[in-house]
Amino acid sequence: xxxxxxxxxxxxxxxxxxLGEKTTGFPIHLPIISSTDQGLKVTIPVTEGxxxxxxxxxxxxxxxxxxxxxxxxxxxxxxxxxxxxxxxxSLYENLKKAYGAQGFIQxxxxxxxxxxxxxQNPNEGIADFQISITExxxxxxxxxxxxxxxxxxxxxxRREVIINEGDIYNQQALEYSILRLNxxxxxxxxxxEKDVDFKQQDEEGLVDVNVKLxxxxxxxxxxxxxxxxxxxxxxxxxxxxNNLLGRG
Numbered sequence: 125x126x127x128x129x130x131x132x133x134x135x136x137x138x139x140x141x142x143l144g145e146k147t148t149g150f151p152i153h154l155p156i157i158s159s160t161d162q163g164l165k166v167t168i169p170v171t172e173g174x175x176x177x178x179x180x181x182x183x184x185x186x187x188x189x190x191x192x193x194x195x196x197x198x199x200x201x202x203x204x205x206x207x208x209x210x211x212x213x214s215l216y217e218n219l220k221k222a223y224g225a226q227g228f229i230q231x232x233x234x235x236x237x238x239x240x241x242x243x244q245n246p247n248e249g250i251a252d253f254q255i256s257i258t259e260x261x262x263x264x265x266x267x268x269x270x271x272x273x274x275x276x277x278x279x280x281x282r283r284e285v286i287i288n289e290g291d292i293y294n295q296q297a298l299e300y301s302i303l304r305l306n307x308x309x310x311x312x313x314x315x316x317e318k319d320v321d322f323k324q325q326d327e328e329g330l331v332d333v334n335v336k337l338x339x340x341x342x343x344x345x346x347x348x349x350x351x352x353x354x355x356x357x358x359x360x361x362x363x364x365x366n367n368l369l370g371r372g
Contacts, residue, residue: 126208129175131237131251136169176206176239179250185257188226194219194255206251211235215255223259224295229324229331230260263293266330272337276310280372281335284308293331302335310367312338 125133146163178200183191198214200207215233223231236254268289270281284304287297302316314320314335323332349359 125172126212127210129177129205129207130172131176131206131208132173132239134171134173136171139167139169141165141167174247174249176249176251177242178202178204178206179240179252181253181255183255183257185259188223188228188259189219194257197222211253221296224293225297227262227264227292227294228259229263229293229295229322230258230326232258232260234258261326261329263324263329263331265289265291265293265333266325267332269332269334270337271334273311273339275339275370276337276367276372277370280308280310280367280370281305281337283372298333305335308372309340310372311340 141164143163143165145160147158147160179202181195181198181200181202183194186194197219198211200210212235215235219233220231223229234256236256238252238254240250240252242248242250265287266289268282268285268287270278273281285298285301286304287294287301298320299316302314302320305311306313314337319336321334321336323334325331344362344364346362347360348362349357351357
């Protein structure tokens with residue numbers, strides 16, 4: 125309902141009523157196929173409130189991206205339905221990624237809405253938003269390490285990573301690098317949330333990244349043999365791997 129502009133919508137406490145015994149399955153009771161259970165009716169009261177349209181949008185604390193750029197990311201103009209879900213996603217996901225690509229991994233945003241009447245339509249309201257942005261410090265990648273690669277050489281992973289030590293940290297570049305590592309097929313799927321650890325040095329503006337890996341066994345050995353009336357007995361050995369000597 126927030127996405128439809130009903131920013132003050134709320135639900136009340138559910139009300140549960142017993143309906144007595146009810147037969148499920150066929151209309152008549154048949155063993156195994158149908159059963160008799162206690163029926164319940166659940167009623168959830170919903171209060172929609174008024175539909176709100178966007179009024180004034182004020183942005184403060186930004187220096188890396190202009191107010192015009194931030195407004196374009198939000199994508200809602202004055203007078204449009206105040207899509208609360210879109211505003212939240214724009215600030216907490218899309219704009220956070222844009223700041224992360226510039227090394228500002230401490231970015232935070234705070235939204236304070238103010239609701240007032242719409243003099244042109246008493247059935248609707250106007251919502252003004254005050255957006256406060258905390259950019260934080262720009263971080264540089266100090267160390268990139270891999271953990272768990274007992275067979276695969278270190279440089280095999282590093283050549284798939286498009287951000288180097290000493291570069292301005294780029295969260296989007298790191299996520300794309302994780303995708304490239306997963307495409308190798310040498311490891312179990314790497315989860316960018318669970319398998320990547322960060323260690324920040326706030327005063328120096330440095331960040332260390334540790335990627336945890338679990339290698340897959342992709343080496344196969346097979347034997348074959350037989351007896352031929354013409355050529356006599358024969359024996360064969362097949363060996364295959366997609367990561368020869370751990371060199372990718």
